[in-house]
Amino acid sequence: MLLSGNDSEQGGGSVAPVLSVKNLSTSFRVGDEWKTVVRDISFDVAPRETVAIVGESGSGKSVTSLSIMRLLPKKTSRIEGQVFLQGRELVSLPEEEMRRVRGNDISMIFQEPMTSLNPIFPIGKQIAEALTVHTDISRAEAKAEVLRLLEKVRIPNAKGRFDEYPHQFSGGMRQRVMIAMALASRPKLLIADEPTTALDVTIQGQILDLIKQLQEEEGMSVLFITHDMGVVAEVADRTIVMFRGDAVETGATDDIFHRGKHPYTRALLSAVPRLGSMGERKLPLRFPIIDIKTGEQQQLAEVTDTVAKGKTPILDVKNLTTRFDIHSGLLGRKSGAVHAVEKVSFDLFEGETLSLVGESGCGKSTTGRSITRLINPTSGDVVLDGYEVMKLDQYTLRKMRRSVQMIFQDPFASLNPRMSIGSAVMEPFIEHNLGTKKQSRDKAAGLLEKVGLSPDMMKRFPHEFSGGQRQRIAIARALMLDPKVIVADEAVSALDVSIKAQVCNLLLDLQQSLKLAFLFISHDMAVVERVSHRVAVMYLGEIVEIGPRAAVFENPQHPYTKKLMAAVPVPDPSRRSIKRNMSTDEIKSPVRSVDYVPPVRQYREVSVGHLVQVA
Amino acid sequence: MTDATIASPAPAIASTPTRSAMADMWRQFSAHKGGVAGLIVFVFILLAVYVGPYIHRVAPNQINIRDKNQWPSLAHPFGTDNLGKDMLAQVLAGGRISLAVGITAMLLALFLGTLVGVLSGYFRRLDGPLMRITDLFLALPLLPLLLVILLLFRDTLRAAFGPETGIFILIVVVIGVTSWMHTARIVRGDVLAIKSQEFVLAAKSSGMREYRIVLKHILPNVLSSIMVSATLGIASAIITESSLSFLGLGFPSDFPTWGRLLFDGANFLQLTPSRVLWPGLAISMTVLSVNYMGDAIRDALDPRAVKR
Amino acid sequence: ARGTDGDLKILFWQAVSTMNPYLSGGTKEVFASSIVIEPLARTDEKGELVPFLAAEIPTIDNGGLAKDLLSLTWKLKPDVKWSDGTPFTAEDVIFTWKYCTAPDGGCAQAAQYEGVKNVEAVDPHTVKITFTEPKPYPYSAFVGGQSPIIQAAQFKDCVGAKAPGCTSANFGPIGTGPFVVKDFKPNDVITFAANANYRDPAKPAFASITLKGGGDAASAARAVLETGEYDYAWNTMVEPEVLQTMLAAGKGRLESAFGTNVERINLNHFNADPSLGDKRSTADAGPHPSLKDPAVRRALSLAIDRDIIVEAGYGAAGKATCNIVPAPAAVASTKNDEWCLKQDIAGANKLLDDAGWVKGADGIRAKDGVKLSYLYSTSTNSVRQATQELVKAMWAEIGVGAELRNASAAVFFGGDPASPDTFQKFYADVEMYTNNFDGTDPEKYLAEWLCDKVPGPANGWQGQNIPRYCNPAYDKLVGELSKTADVEKRNALSKQLNDMLTEEGAHIALVHRGDLSAFAVTLEGVKMNSWDSQLWNLADWYRKK
Amino acid sequence: MFTYTLRRLFFAIPTLLIISFVIFALLDLAPNDPTGDLPLTIPPEVREQIRASLGMDQPFFFRYLAWLQQFFINEPLNILERLTGWQFGDGQRLRVLSWATRSPVVDLIVQRLPQTLWVVGLAYLFGILIAIPIGVISAYRQYSIFDQIGTFISMVGYSVPTFFTGVLLIVIFSSYLQWFPSVYDTNLQVTDFSSFVAQMRQMALPVAVLALYNASQIARFVRASMLDNLHQDYVRTARAKGVKEKTVLLVHVLRNSLIPVVTVIALGVPTIFSGAIITEQIFRVNGLGQLLITAVQGADIPLVQTLTFIFAVLIVLFNLIADVLYGILDPRIRYD
Numbered sequence A: 001m002l003l004s005g006n007d008s009e010q011g012g013g014s015v016a017p018v019l020s021v022k023n024l025s026t027s028f029r030v031g032d033e034w035k036t037v038v039r040d041i042s043f044d045v046a047p048r049e050t051v052a053i054v055g056e057s058g059s060g061k062s063v064t065s066l067s068i069m070r071l072l073p074k075k076t077s078r079i080e081g082q083v084f085l086q087g088r089e090l091v092s093l094p095e096e097e098m099r100r101v102r103g104n105d106i107s108m109i110f111q112e113p114m115t116s117l118n119p120i121f122p123i124g125k126q127i128a129e130a131l132t133v134h135t136d137i138s139r140a141e142a143k144a145e146v147l148r149l150l151e152k153v154r155i156p157n158a159k160g161r162f163d164e165y166p167h168q169f170s171g172g173m174r175q176r177v178m179i180a181m182a183l184a185s186r187p188k189l190l191i192a193d194e195p196t197t198a199l200d201v202t203i204q205g206q207i208l209d210l211i212k213q214l215q216e217e218e219g220m221s222v223l224f225i226t227h228d229m230g231v232v233a234e235v236a237d238r239t240i241v242m243f244r245g246d247a248v249e250t251g252a253t254d255d256i257f258h259r260g261k262h263p264y265t266r267a268l269l270s271a272v273p274r275l276g277s278m279g280e281r282k283l284p285l286r287f288p289i290i291d292i293k294t295g296e297q298q299q300l301a302e303v304t305d306t307v308a309k310g311k312t313p314i315l316d317v318k319n320l321t322t323r324f325d326i327h328s329g330l331l332g333r334k335s336g337a338v339h340a341v342e343k344v345s346f347d348l349f350e351g352e353t354l355s356l357v358g359e360s361g362c363g364k365s366t367t368g369r370s371i372t373r374l375i376n377p378t379s380g381d382v383v384l385d386g387y388e389v390m391k392l393d394q395y396t397l398r399k400m401r402r403s404v405q406m407i408f409q410d411p412f413a414s415l416n417p418r419m420s421i422g423s424a425v426m427e428p429f430i431e432h433n434l435g436t437k438k439q440s441r442d443k444a445a446g447l448l449e450k451v452g453l454s455p456d457m458m459k460r461f462p463h464e465f466s467g468g469q470r471q472r473i474a475i476a477r478a479l480m481l482d483p484k485v486i487v488a489d490e491a492v493s494a495l496d497v498s499i500k501a502q503v504c505n506l507l508l509d510l511q512q513s514l515k516l517a518f519l520f521i522s523h524d525m526a527v528v529e530r531v532s533h534r535v536a537v538m539y540l541g542e543i544v545e546i547g548p549r550a551a552v553f554e555n556p557q558h559p560y561t562k563k564l565m566a567a568v569p570v571p572d573p574s575r576r577s578i579k580r581n582m583s584t585d586e587i588k589s590p591v592r593s594v595d596y597v598p599p600v601r602q603y604r605e606v607s608v609g610h611l612v613q614v615a
Numbered sequence B: 001m002t003d004a005t006i007a008s009p010a011p012a013i014a015s016t017p018t019r020s021a022m023a024d025m026w027r028q029f030s031a032h033k034g035g036v037a038g039l040i041v042f043v044f045i046l047l048a049v050y051v052g053p054y055i056h057r058v059a060p061n062q063i064n065i066r067d068k069n070q071w072p073s074l075a076h077p078f079g080t081d082n083l084g085k086d087m088l089a090q091v092l093a094g095g096r097i098s099l100a101v102g103i104t105a106m107l108l109a110l111f112l113g114t115l116v117g118v119l120s121g122y123f124r125r126l127d128g129p130l131m132r133i134t135d136l137f138l139a140l141p142l143l144p145l146l147l148v149i150l151l152l153f154r155d156t157l158r159a160a161f162g163p164e165t166g167i168f169i170l171i172v173v174v175i176g177v178t179s180w181m182h183t184a185r186i187v188r189g190d191v192l193a194i195k196s197q198e199f200v201l202a203a204k205s206s207g208m209r210e211y212r213i214v215l216k217h218i219l220p221n222v223l224s225s226i227m228v229s230a231t232l233g234i235a236s237a238i239i240t241e242s243s244l245s246f247l248g249l250g251f252p253s254d255f256p257t258w259g260r261l262l263f264d265g266a267n268f269l270q271l272t273p274s275r276v277l278w279p280g281l282a283i284s285m286t287v288l289s290v291n292y293m294g295d296a297i298r299d300a301l302d303p304r305a306v307k308r
Numbered sequence C: 001a002r003g004t005d006g007d008l009k010i011l012f013w014q015a016v017s018t019m020n021p022y023l024s025g026g027t028k029e030v031f032a033s034s035i036v037i038e039p040l041a042r043t044d045e046k047g048e049l050v051p052f053l054a055a056e057i058p059t060i061d062n063g064g065l066a067k068d069l070l071s072l073t074w075k076l077k078p079d080v081k082w083s084d085g086t087p088f089t090a091e092d093v094i095f096t097w098k099y100c101t102a103p104d105g106g107c108a109q110a111a112q113y114e115g116v117k118n119v120e121a122v123d124p125h126t127v128k129i130t131f132t133e134p135k136p137y138p139y140s141a142f143v144g145g146q147s148p149i150i151q152a153a154q155f156k157d158c159v160g161a162k163a164p165g166c167t168s169a170n171f172g173p174i175g176t177g178p179f180v181v182k183d184f185k186p187n188d189v190i191t192f193a194a195n196a197n198y199r200d201p202a203k204p205a206f207a208s209i210t211l212k213g214g215g216d217a218a219s220a221a222r223a224v225l226e227t228g229e230y231d232y233a234w235n236t237m238v239e240p241e242v243l244q245t246m247l248a249a250g251k252g253r254l255e256s257a258f259g260t261n262v263e264r265i266n267l268n269h270f271n272a273d274p275s276l277g278d279k280r281s282t283a284d285a286g287p288h289p290s291l292k293d294p295a296v297r298r299a300l301s302l303a304i305d306r307d308i309i310v311e312a313g314y315g316a317a318g319k320a321t322c323n324i325v326p327a328p329a330a331v332a333s334t335k336n337d338e339w340c341l342k343q344d345i346a347g348a349n350k351l352l353d354d355a356g357w358v359k360g361a362d363g364i365r366a367k368d369g370v371k372l373s374y375l376y377s378t379s380t381n382s383v384r385q386a387t388q389e390l391v392k393a394m395w396a397e398i399g400v401g402a403e404l405r406n407a408s409a410a411v412f413f414g415g416d417p418a419s420p421d422t423f424q425k426f427y428a429d430v431e432m433y434t435n436n437f438d439g440t441d442p443e444k445y446l447a448e449w450l451c452d453k454v455p456g457p458a459n460g461w462q463g464q465n466i467p468r469y470c471n472p473a474y475d476k477l478v479g480e481l482s483k484t485a486d487v488e489k490r491n492a493l494s495k496q497l498n499d500m501l502t503e504e505g506a507h508i509a510l511v512h513r514g515d516l517s518a519f520a521v522t523l524e525g526v527k528m529n530s531w532d533s534q535l536w537n538l539a540d541w542y543r544k545k
Numbered sequence D: 001m002f003t004y005t006l007r008r009l010f011f012a013i014p015t016l017l018i019i020s021f022v023i024f025a026l027l028d029l030a031p032n033d034p035t036g037d038l039p040l041t042i043p044p045e046v047r048e049q050i051r052a053s054l055g056m057d058q059p060f061f062f063r064y065l066a067w068l069q070q071f072f073i074n075e076p077l078n079i080l081e082r083l084t085g086w087q088f089g090d091g092q093r094l095r096v097l098s099w100a101t102r103s104p105v106v107d108l109i110v111q112r113l114p115q116t117l118w119v120v121g122l123a124y125l126f127g128i129l130i131a132i133p134i135g136v137i138s139a140y141r142q143y144s145i146f147d148q149i150g151t152f153i154s155m156v157g158y159s160v161p162t163f164f165t166g167v168l169l170i171v172i173f174s175s176y177l178q179w180f181p182s183v184y185d186t187n188l189q190v191t192d193f194s195s196f197v198a199q200m201r202q203m204a205l206p207v208a209v210l211a212l213y214n215a216s217q218i219a220r221f222v223r224a225s226m227l228d229n230l231h232q233d234y235v236r237t238a239r240a241k242g243v244k245e246k247t248v249l250l251v252h253v254l255r256n257s258l259i260p261v262v263t264v265i266a267l268g269v270p271t272i273f274s275g276a277i278i279t280e281q282i283f284r285v286n287g288l289g290q291l292l293i294t295a296v297q298g299a300d301i302p303l304v305q306t307l308t309f310i311f312a313v314l315i316v317l318f319n320l321i322a323d324v325l326y327g328i329l330d331p332r333i334r335y336d
Ligand SMILES: Nc1ncnc2c1ncn2[C@@H]1O[C@H](COP(=O)(O)OP(=O)(O)OP(=O)(O)O)[C@@H](O)[C@H]1O
Pocket: A028, A029, A030, A037, A055, A056, A057, A058, A059, A060, A061, A062, A063, A064, A111, A463, A464, A465, A466, A467, A468, A469, A494, A495, A496
């Protein structure tokens, strides 16, 4: 194991580090015993430096950062070791002084933005609080600054959204709110825990630029936790690799990428899918499996064509429209609407994977929810496995939902905090009387194992898991029913490459054996390329381009699609200095006035099945 | 672990010793000091009340006017009242009724309140009608209501179940039916807040039946308010029972109950303080023990609670 | 001298709801109004009539009462002034009669004017009352707190159906008494000021009165006896030992006076078995299966130790009695005291044994399948409940069981024909309460046990013969009483009637109840009176210096 | 929200009409009788006349309509007349008259309102003001000494009825120590400092009794609800911003915990106006509670009906307020 002894020289020369972590260990009380989840970690972060922490999901990245901030529940956790912030020891600091450090000297972007935002305060107020806590500024100034920040993180119509609540935001928008909140106070050190998982690549790029810019202007240091090796390559000066609670390798990003020593590091990097590697392939491709000990990679069997083109589509969506009314004024009159989904039509066949990509906040999740009628759409028709979804009564709706399962974008929020994950996973199975309790337990255990969790975690509760682990629990739950269609909303975004590969392979396997159809919503273009048969690109609530995967990826037509493809980060540290400059275009908002009449859209067929919106 | 990407030492044994949820609850409960203390006190009270009379063999309504208004002594550990009845025997006998009435009436009120609260909070269509009924019940003047209930049902119940059981049923139902409204409104408020959370949506999307969603996802999350209602409910049920007897709705006047003993004793506060001390203490200890047990259950069901 | 003793603070734990006793017949209203308005004559603490607004008590001897008992002439005191300064005249007396007898007025004291044919003014200071039939005891109209004189000028527009609308008059009647109403808060507090026009210039000694209402008897007693916040608390019926502890504070004293109140247990002469449904306790139900046996009725009485009941619940405010007419002394019989006042368990047991009632396994006597087990009801009141328990325990000693029941006073005495719990309906085997008669003459009272006064569906359960006692010999004797004018004879007849009721077991008289009130030690001049308002001589009260 | 409020207000009218009818029917059915407390010496015929003069011989429905008219038309007109000095009609409208006092019910209520608000209202306010900090601290320092003592006091405070605590306080503070009067003087006018002190002294005991009882109840709900929210992730976010612990608790956690608290408080506010029957009796505060209980016991139907109905209006109103507050407190709650 490499220790940080000589790292400071590499990172920031002889300058004293901003953050210096020494022999940090963190344990949790589970039941009656203490379980150590972070073991003896040491590293430094120099001024202006960006240090990335990568590692397996559940390896202790978030816990490390929370330990630095001393934000773990006091009664159930224990922190040992030392943390120095500009020479000041934090672990033993009195609570009141620690408070002044938090948010002021160190800011943190949390991994799960949904649960991390206070549901009952307008987001504007929450961001402003980060400002007013540490500085004396007037309400108006704070508001102006918040608006500026919101624009910076590319929230459209920032003024209008200042007073909206977290639940009215899309996953990516909430994440951007978190980012704005963390950046507001211009901290010396920013800890960013997976800050861009819910963002499409274009916005991700802009956010990364924003962070870089702040680093340059304010001399901020960044501790960056991510699974996206492309991002790591792009932003990190140095990288720490974590595995099962240990920092197994620390070094300059270049070194890690090209001369990684630890087998896990090598496994990690070789498994990274690269955009464009699929070429003209028509079918999805499994991910390679890498043995962690040897680092050897074995290619898996080709997948067969599972798409049942001949039959009627299992899911047929026609002119689906969902709007959220905006009320304003004392009387609460309707003053406009968010046109979250506007006249969306597509179909999905048995055994097919249709990926839905698009800008954050463009209505992907809303589309998914509308299809299963978790939100009542404004208009449109959906036929799912023969059910006319929009016309179903409660009873048949329930029956229909057996055929379609949903993996929610925010796994933590979608798990009942008071239910052990074992019961949570088993529940749908028992509910639909698919077998005995024993059978359901076995099946759940099997699925958990397949997504890389151990079945003895079944007794534990959602808050005792890492973000990625929770996501896998949500996947296991969706698979319990053997549904015909799965709407997977950012289902693998919080997983490290290795586990992502494992889970994606699992999904492909299931597609092979059960002819599952996926509506795969994702921002990760590399994964999308790998798993999908067809791809639909959404922009401002509408599908702007749809077609076979190869056609869309190799021959993008719509300007937005082109922009999207260009923005995908490449896992190559040498390209780090290249700056994108996309933050200049205006941000479009899906908010329309009451009298807005959506224009009639025309589609042009580029090639077979490849349609592009015109005008 | 064939298709795991990264072959790693298999995570622990898959043999989950399938301890049932109840056993697990119990384990958590028993780790809760307050809960255990509450349980011990509660069991002690139960034992005292049900077994005590076999040890302290003085009839509670044995009048001995020559021994009236005595302070505690060996013969009368809790002293006597103004008719010379033994207070200990009365407290024990009274406890049986008070506990039975208090607990059953509380459970009934809790059941009704939770049912109405959950239904109106969860099902929008039921909300209006159910809440207006709740308003009505809140508005009804209690005394006339009780008198009317008495008028309509006492003789029927007495005929059907005999004087004692009949009155017991009447009292429990009367208290239950007139005290569920607070619980209903509180539960409804909580349900309204809970049901907008995403895990409820997730449960819906997996095709759960509504009643299961309510039972497994909503209810556990409103439990803490329900627990408080339960604790407070038991106290007010015990007191309400005693005030019913002033309307002639309660048990015959020679049936002691804690509330009644306290009421009758209030005037004798200076003369024989032990007359009010014991029944008052009994009520308080019962309520406190129920409170601590409620806390323990609450904590056991809240995985994030600080476990002690 | 007038107004020199400051404020007199009176506590009525039952609050006063109006100052017009004709609109509300409640004792508290009668008492409160007696501070302001006065009758022609009152009964003093010894039970004798004393003139108030009248110059003298009219009798046959002084010619005021006609020999034929058909008319009564009152001479009024001259120079009496209303508190507004106008003179008090015969017109006011006549008006009062008209006011209370006007149709639709709902006058609560109408009974006081029963049998009055006419009231006329002989001259401005002489009033003549004529009766429809001879009245051997004519002193009920305009006598006592129940029928004070109200001012004609003030109430002239308030007759009949308009009476309730005159709120300010009802709350602040102009009177001739020692005080005038200054402020009236219904059911809460009344303040009075000394009447500047009161006929005795030296009285009243107090400048003002505050009469506060509400609460309960025990705390009322406490406010006088223990905290000393008040000077006088009315009707402090609390357990005697509680009062003893309060007296220890040395701030007050208790006084009692005995009128005609008797706590009794009525024995139902009709069958009250619930299975009879609506026929319960009516002639249709037939005689009571066990209480029809005179031996049982006597045994029930013999088994009771009245002294213990007095000691436990009444203290100085009760005396054991076996009579339904316990006072005044002239009409109080002593005939049955011999056997009745003493508890005799052995005697009672023997009586029942001889009558063939044998104890069963549960200790309850039975004969021919009829058990001596009774439903024993009363109104809710802690003393009554204690008495119930004591009686139950005593009866248990002779093998008689009892199930206790109580109903709130408003229901028990409410007389709602739809309610099963009223004392008139008597859906119980035995029931206990207190009753009395106004004034000193028991004639009307004794007439309540007439056969035709048995309550039942026919008379809307309104009869007053609650025990359903019926004896033609008794009826005849009552008829005789109503025609007798000679006082001695009347007294003898009354005693005879009372003894008949006791001996035949119409009811079991338990306690002769007195009125008990608490006074501050500094308060002087009080003469506790149970025959009239306790505040009857308020003008004479003063504070000890 | 606004339309929701309007709709609810609109629906409140039929609701209240139904409630008023049910109350009336209930009172009519109840076996009470206004002549019940009269001495037994008043003969039955006279009682019958009294009942007739009260209008009890009229059919039920007619009496109900008469009350409706008196309460909804005559009384408002009277108030309007008094406020504006205008004269509507001949001014000879039948008002709702109490049977026991024969005075207009509305006057009685107006007379009682001050002491009720002073004592019961203030006690409720104190109760809330004590309860919230106690609940918050108890939850924050769960199972600390503070929490244990708070729990003990509030549970004992709730389970020992006011009829006992009242007497206890009187014995201690009025009889032995003689600090406070045991009888409330409703005539006392606060005009200067000494009368203000007198007012405070006479309020001390009843307010203490009631405040303890109210605070106990509310504090328990605050504590329970706070505990539910203390461990949420957004609390961590707030701490990460460096927000002061006090603000974290009072703004972030408490606001999220307020729904059950608002419910309990809103349920309690109308009971201020119905008075605290037992406490008012014990200390002779003679507010609305005492008015109601004497009216019920005396079967004073117009008074009970009117008081109960006003009470019902308040219940409906405050439940509506609570519902509107839910929407403000938690934006996810929507009523459409
Ligand atoms: N409160 C807790 N109690 C017990 N165990 C916990 C708790 N929180 C986290 N863990 C465990 O600690 C380990 C590290 O969790 P952590 O959240 O740091 O993972 P991570 O590296 O951030 O993973 P991911 O990439 O999935 O977010 C996990 O195995 C998790 O199960």
